[in-house]
Amino acid sequence: MKESREPLFSRAALRAYVMIGVLAVIWAYFHWATGSIFLTPLNLSNLATQMSVTAILAVGMLMVIVSGNIDLSVGSVLGFAGGIAAIALTTYNQSTGVAIILAVLVAVLIGLFQGALTAYLSIPAFIVTLGGLLAWRGAVKWLLGGYTVPVSDQTFIAIGNSYIQPTVGWIIAAIAIIFVIFLVIRGEKSLKTYGLGEANYTSAALKAIVPILGIAAFTWVMNSHRGIPVPVMILLAAALFGGFLTNSTVFGRRLYAIGGNPEAARLSGIDVKRNVVKVYALLGVFTGVAALIFTARVGSAAPDAGVLKELDAIAACVIGGASLLGGRGTVFGACLGALIMASLDNGMSLLNVRDYMQDIIKGSILVAAVGLDMMGRRQA
Amino acid sequence: MPLLEMRNIVKEFPGVRALDGVTFALEAGEFHSLVGENGAGKSTLMKVLSGVYPSGSFTGEILIDGRQVQFRSVRDSENSGIAIIFQELSLVKNLTVAENIFLGREPSHYGLVDWPKLYGKTKALLEELGLSINPGTPAGELGIGQQQLVEITKALSKDARILVLDEPTAALTDTEVETLFTILNDLRLRGVGMIYISHKLDEVFRMSDRITVLRDGKTILTRPASEMTKQSVIEAMVGREVGDLFPKRERRYGETAFEVKNLTAHLNGHKILDNISFSVKKGEVLGIAGLMGAGRTELLMTVFGAWPGSSSREIYVEGQKVEITSPQDAIKAGIGFVTEDRKRYGLILEQTILDNMTLAGLERISGRFITHRAREAAAVREPIEKLKIKANTPLATAGNLSGGNQQKVVLGKWLLTRPKVLFLDEPTRGIDVGAKQELYNEIDRLATEGLAIVMVSSELPEVLGLSDRVLVLHEGRITGEFFGKEATPEKVMAAATGHL
Numbered sequence: 001m002k003e004s005r006e007p008l009f010s011r012a013a014l015r016a017y018v019m020i021g022v023l024a025v026i027w028a029y030f031h032w033a034t035g036s037i038f039l040t041p042l043n044l045s046n047l048a049t050q051m052s053v054t055a056i057l058a059v060g061m062l063m064v065i066v067s068g069n070i071d072l073s074v075g076s077v078l079g080f081a082g083g084i085a086a087i088a089l090t091t092y093n094q095s096t097g098v099a100i101i102l103a104v105l106v107a108v109l110i111g112l113f114q115g116a117l118t119a120y121l122s123i124p125a126f127i128v129t130l131g132g133l134l135a136w137r138g139a140v141k142w143l144l145g146g147y148t149v150p151v152s153d154q155t156f157i158a159i160g161n162s163y164i165q166p167t168v169g170w171i172i173a174a175i176a177i178i179f180v181i182f183l184v185i186r187g188e189k190s191l192k193t194y195g196l197g198e199a200n201y202t203s204a205a206l207k208a209i210v211p212i213l214g215i216a217a218f219t220w221v222m223n224s225h226r227g228i229p230v231p232v233m234i235l236l237a238a239a240l241f242g243g244f245l246t247n248s249t250v251f252g253r254r255l256y257a258i259g260g261n262p263e264a265a266r267l268s269g270i271d272v273k274r275n276v277v278k279v280y281a282l283l284g285v286f287t288g289v290a291a292l293i294f295t296a297r298v299g300s301a302a303p304d305a306g307v308l309k310e311l312d313a314i315a316a317c318v319i320g321g322a323s324l325l326g327g328r329g330t331v332f333g334a335c336l337g338a339l340i341m342a343s344l345d346n347g348m349s350l351l352n353v354r355d356y357m358q359d360i361i362k363g364s365i366l367v368a369a370v371g372l373d374m375m376g377r378r379q380a
Numbered sequence: 381m382p383l384l385e386m387r388n389i390v391k392e393f394p395g396v397r398a399l400d401g402v403t404f405a406l407e408a409g410e411f412h413s414l415v416g417e418n419g420a421g422k423s424t425l426m427k428v429l430s431g432v433y434p435s436g437s438f439t440g441e442i443l444i445d446g447r448q449v450q451f452r453s454v455r456d457s458e459n460s461g462i463a464i465i466f467q468e469l470s471l472v473k474n475l476t477v478a479e480n481i482f483l484g485r486e487p488s489h490y491g492l493v494d495w496p497k498l499y500g501k502t503k504a505l506l507e508e509l510g511l512s513i514n515p516g517t518p519a520g521e522l523g524i525g526q527q528q529l530v531e532i533t534k535a536l537s538k539d540a541r542i543l544v545l546d547e548p549t550a551a552l553t554d555t556e557v558e559t560l561f562t563i564l565n566d567l568r569l570r571g572v573g574m575i576y577i578s579h580k581l582d583e584v585f586r587m588s589d590r591i592t593v594l595r596d597g598k599t600i601l602t603r604p605a606s607e608m609t610k611q612s613v614i615e616a617m618v619g620r621e622v623g624d625l626f627p628k629r630e631r632r633y634g635e636t637a638f639e640v641k642n643l644t645a646h647l648n649g650h651k652i653l654d655n656i657s658f659s660v661k662k663g664e665v666l667g668i669a670g671l672m673g674a675g676r677t678e679l680l681m682t683v684f685g686a687w688p689g690s691s692s693r694e695i696y697v698e699g700q701k702v703e704i705t706s707p708q709d710a711i712k713a714g715i716g717f718v719t720e721d722r723k724r725y726g727l728i729l730e731q732t733i734l735d736n737m738t739l740a741g742l743e744r745i746s747g748r749f750i751t752h753r754a755r756e757a758a759a760v761r762e763p764i765e766k767l768k769i770k771a772n773t774p775l776a777t778a779g780n781l782s783g784g785n786q787q788k789v790v791l792g793k794w795l796l797t798r799p800k801v802l803f804l805d806e807p808t809r810g811i812d813v814g815a816k817q818e819l820y821n822e823i824d825r826l827a828t829e830g831l832a833i834v835m836v837s838s839e840l841p842e843v844l845g846l847s848d849r850v851l852v853l854h855e856g857r858i859t860g861e862f863f864g865k866e867a868t869p870e871k872v873m874a875a876a877t878g879h880l
Binding site for chain 1: 707711729749751
């Protein structure tokens with residue numbers, strides 16, 4: 001039964017390798033063009049922090065897209081949740097803990113509400129969240145009275161601007177490495193337990209080596225600057241959580257089934273509506289967390305906070321291989337997509353590319369990426 | 381000189397020789413059936429003929445009226461008088477009948493559509509065929525049968541001399557089939573040559589002048605229909621002697637596994653099902669026959685909690701009363717449902733065999749919250765082996781499997797939910813004889829092992845050949861119940877048409 005194991009290059013894996021290759025090319029180019037500024041610990045640390053908000057949104061968005069839905073309102077919801085946190089901290093003098101809970105709670109409630117409208121009233125997700133895009137933006141403006149509300153609470157500001165101590169960083173890295181080894185060994189053991197073949201620890205070790213080296217290199221680079229930035233740590237946690245949900249839970253499998261063929265999913269005993277509401281609520285959690293990082297990093301809540309963020313998140317998912325028709329996409333791909341976008345932003349800023357030109361280039365790359373993907377698929 | 385001749389056609393795909401020297405000829409005014417198992421090369425041959433595979437992508441010659449032709453595109457073959465009506469209808473549902481018939485070649489003046497001419501011409505065409513279809517009706521509002529007739533009208537409006545029909549009767553009621561055949565007979569008299577692809581041998585023998593059997597990309601034989609029997613056609617198709625298509629039934633019934641009482645269902649204010657009660661015992665196969673629209677699928681859907689309209693009924697599984705308001709409830713109660721139309725309702729085509737088979741029973745097979753791939757792989761191994769699903773790996777994509785294998789995957793999915801009663805809706809539609817026989821044996825084995833089975837099928841021989849008892853539905857009511865040998869085609873058809 002050797003052939004029952006995953007082929008080395010499934011199409012999804014191949015796609016991931018291609019994207020990593022593209023990323024490497026982009027990085028190499030910027031490093032050369034900026035006169036060796038791009039690939040320095042300082043800049044990579046900045047890059048990672050810059051991508052965190054979009055990437056966290058993209059992880060949540062990915063799950064919504066996989067279920068065959070869309071959410072255009074996350075940018076506005078991000079602004080609204082951030083506004084709530086800022087008002088709680090300043091006008092009502094609440095603690096950081098209360099502000100965090102309120103921001104996430106508000107975003108989750110909005111997700112539940114919009115999800116319910118989509119699932120139970122059968123209003124297309126595009127319309128519900130397009131309405132949300134406008135309405136929640138209006139709500140932010142109303143909430144902040146049209147002004148920018150600065151936040152001075154240092155604990156809160158730290159969410160977006162502090163670093164994890166290098167030693168603590170290494171401890172976390174060590175735990176992560178042990179966890180990777182544990183997962184690989186468990187995977188091999190279960191092959192034997194279920195009579196699917198002999199455990200092969202050599203190939204398992206080879207499989208584990210890439211993530212282990214990745215974790216070590218990442219920690220080393222970040223520690224060479226000031227340590228792993230807190231927003232990046234939150235992103236890593238969010239991505240791990242999202243990856244776990246989509247890959248290894250019943251809920252995740254159901255999302256792919258619902259996106260792949262909702263009617264077949266329903267007749268196979270999956271409560272499609274309830275799961276759609278759940279996935280919107282989950283996106284709410286991610287949006288709330290992203291709102292906190294965004295607000296803390298800027299140090300204030302503004303009426304236009306998060307404008308166009310929904311499109312960045314969707315673009316990251318799509319560049320990462322998600323299909324807007326549903327049923328296909330990975331959290332890893334979405335994060336990679338966000339990293340590619342952030343790299344372009346960062347590199348072009350270093351090169352002083354004019355603002356309008358940056359937008360034109362990013363837009364073109366989004367379309368080109370999907371175009372190439374479609375061409376590849378047609379040949380297959 | 382034949383109207384059409386295809387000589388020594390060879391078409392290769394990477395790793396597969398789909399057509400291996402096929403030879404085929406069609407006379408003017410001939411009704412020529414093309415039969416073969418799925419994968420025998422029928423569709424590929426027709427794609428070669430229609431220019432879907434342009435000349436150069438295959439070898440061999442195509443001659444029309446004795447002159448060699450080369451089609452670079454579908455348009456080329458249409459210009460040569462070839463029209464194909466595919467299984468999946470290609471009408472635009474929101475456009476009217478007339479707009480569909482002249483789609484892409486609307487009569488026009490200076491770029492503006494000449495509507496009176498469009499509708500006038502359509503009306504004339506429809507009248508010529510003796511069809512009473514309003515040219516102004518949107519195509520989507522017509523029944524499947526009428527849509528098929530519109531497709532044929534469209535083909536003839538292009539002066540088609542060669543008409544290819546791919547499984548045209550799959551979704552038609554008996555009356556619609558009669559209308560279709562009347563028109564096809566009329567076309568025969570007008571000299572149109574027809575290539576008819578069908579799994580339904582009754583129809584093949586009723587209509588054909590000649591029959592050609594394809595197997596493994598080769599022409600096995602071409603003979604006048606009068607010199608052949610169903611048995612000999614099937615044997616030529618599968619390349620071996622087939623015994624009885626249906627297994628011998630040696631079943632013993634246990635106690636009642638499933639019972640439904642006083643089932644009534646409405647949709648948009650119309651009564652679809654009226655006071656239906658029946659039960660099925662362990663080890664029994666209950667067949668449900670009836671014409672299209674009699675309410676067979678609706679009946680299963682209603683019991684399963686998947687009916688969009690309102691309904692009332694009492695359901696008992698192994699004597700216990702169960703409340704079912706959703707498919708989840710039904711699965712929990714021990715009901716499995718192999719739905720009709722596997723591509724639409726049964727499978728997630730882009731996912732693997734493994735993912736599809738574990739879908740309905742995922743929590744039981746894998747884990748309540750966290751999934752366990754190895755456990756799933758172990759669980760699907762037995763059904764894959766028992767059902768003889770042909771794939772190198774459980775991680776093969778479901779959409780790439782043949783129809784028979786896809787159907788087995790859906791069946792496997794439901795067996796993995798450990799059902800106490802299994803509903804089968806059109807379990808063998810559109811799959812070849814070999815796969816059919818395998819599924820029949822499987823259904824028989826499941827019943828022999830004590831599973832209660834309720835089977836809906838439009839193919840009467842199948843219902844009669846497999847069922848221990850047959851219920852007949854007509855317009856939402858039970859109009860007949862026949863035990864074992866009592867169920868004859870005549871009696872069942874009489875009940876199905878409400879003449880009992």
